[in-house]
Structure formats: C-alpha cells, structure tokens
Amino acid sequence: MNKQRLTSTLNKAKQVCLEHGRKFTVQRKQILQILLTTDVPLSAYELASCYKLRTSSSVSVMSVYRILSFLESVNLVRRLNSANKYIAYGTDSEVFKREISLFLICRHCQKVETLAVSQSDVAKLFPHFADVGFTSQTKQFEMMGVCSECQAKLA
C-alpha cells in the first residue's frame, strides 16, 4: 500500500471510528498502520514488537488485543483463524464493505490474497447447505495453499 492510499485509508478509518462514537487514538492508528503496511498477517505479540521498533514508544500486549478487537468490531481488521494472526484492509475493500471474504493464505510467503464472495455464491457452493437448516453467521473462509508467485519460484 503506497503512502497516499495509506493516508487516505487512515483518514477514512478515523471517520469510521467517529461514526461508531469511538475514538481513533494514537495507539489504534499505529496498530492499524502497521497492519496496513505489512504484507503478511501479524500476531498480537508481533504487533507489540513492531510497535516498539517503529514508534520508540510501546504498547502492552493486553492493549494490542483490546485494540484488535475494537478494530475488528468496526470491520477494519480481520482475524485469520488458521494462523491466529491479524490483517487489515483499506476502507475501500470488500472486507470493509462487510461482504463475505475468501482469504487465500500462502504457506510459503505467508501473503494473503483476498477475494469477495457473495451470499448466493456460498449457496451455490454448498448445495446441501439449506437442507440442514443451518443459519450461517460466517463472514470469511480461509484456504491454505501456494500463491502463484511462490509456485513460479518453486518450479
């Protein structure tokens, strides 16, 4: 993410927080910025380390968790269940728009590609889904594999 988009995204993120009647504090901004400028998901502890390295200040891991759950609650951050790590999105991304997301996670370089999936696609995908009367609340799917770049390198 380039500098201009980053600034724009951070500004929009602030708006989002204010719309929720919440604050966009320095720590929240820093954590979000770290996630936005890193191309791999980070754990809460990795975020705390990064924070120290980048800002000459520091933040407790406890606070990182609180900040992450706040950012998740306003849809600026997602947690990857298969990695126990966190990832952020621009406010123009499908993720932010609350659509269902498909995360393609590369086992080699750890990078994550994000695709949008519609409700109807999910229904198509799982033909027997409706039969069992299950009401889904899932907003994301995760797939592990190898990205195109790493495939090329490995070939």
Add this chain to the structure above:
Amino acid sequence: MNKQRLTSTLNKAKQVCLEHGRKFTVQRKQILQILLTTDVPLSAYELASCYKLRTSSSVSVMSVYRILSFLESVNLVRRLNSANKYIAYGTDSEVFKREISLFLICRHCQKVETLAVSQSDVAKLFPHFADVGFTSQTKQFEMMGVCSECQAKLA
C-alpha cells in the same frame, strides 16, 4: 454413534493404522473412541481430562497432541481451526474419504454438522479463484452459526 458402529469403526481404524505401518495403541484407541462418542469437538486438554475420567489411567497432554496429529495424518481426526478443537469420523465418512468437507459449527450447542463438497463446487463457489493462480491445499471449510435445533429452541 451406536456401540456396533463404534466397534466397527475402531476395527477399521486399526486397519488404517496398520496400512500406514503404524500402530493402533491403547492410547490412540482411547482418544479416538472418546472423540467418536462425544458429539462436540474437544480440545487436547479436554481429551486428557476425559481420558483420566473414563479409563482410570491417564495420558500426558503432550501425548494427546502427538496422538491427535498422528490420527490427523491418517485422516481419522480433523482439527477445527475456529475452535482449536478436534473431531473424529467413522471410516465410512466423507471426511475419511479425503473429500473436501464443510463443517457447520453451532455457536449454541457446539455440535458440528459435516457436509461433503466437491472440488468443482469449490471452483463454482469462487469464480475469481482461478484468476489469481492460487493452488489450494485446503480440505475443509468452517462456518459458525446456529443449527436448526437451536433455532427452534430459541424461537
């Protein structure tokens, strides 16, 4: 799972282990049996507790992890990433047959419904999937939600 199916499944499980040149030890059998006779997923620590309760013997958590990864490697057990818990299947299940599975996990009763999904269904589901050149190694998807029974109860 009734007693007869349980016995049959455990016998087949033994065959599976032998075919892999591995043993079906007492501990592995007990752990598998606990998982097969429980209708909710269990964590490694819960399994160690159950083991103690059921067998008057005990097993270290370390061993439980080893046993679980062994059972996973021969496709008798699956780990649910969204819960950090484990679940077992009969050797007649789609899971065991190494198809792609969709796990529907109920937030209220914790029960898991398992559906089989074909590769082509996955391809249909994610239309842009091929575009990015990602090679998937994923054999399962997980959805959180509310099962039909719990919906009825809550209504």
Add this chain to the structure above:
DNA sequence: TTTAGTACGTTATAATGTATCAATTGTGCT
C-alpha cells in the same frame, strides 16, 4: 461538578501448543 463511559495500564492467569531428551514398548532378527 458529579457521573458515566471509553481507553489504557498493570498484573495475574488460563488456554493452547512445541521442544527436548530419557524411558519404555514392541517387533523382527539371530
């Protein structure tokens, strides 16, 4: 100015998972 809510600090603890090395068990071989 009191009060309520939000945010963060601090400490402790729970829950989950891995590394390492020694001891044991079982199996095949002689």
Add this chain to the structure above:
DNA sequence: AGCACAATTGATACATTATAACGTACTAAA
C-alpha cells in the same frame, strides 16, 4: 531367549496465544 532397532510415550520445561480482574486517566454529558 537375547539383542538391535524403531516407534511410542513420559516428563519437564518452555513458548505462544488469549482473557480476567482491577485500577487510573481522560472526556463529555447531565
């Protein structure tokens, strides 16, 4: 039977991930 070997397990320590509980500071509204 006795031995060698690999697989399995025990035991301990440690690492990682996450939540609980409680206190303090700040802000904004009543």
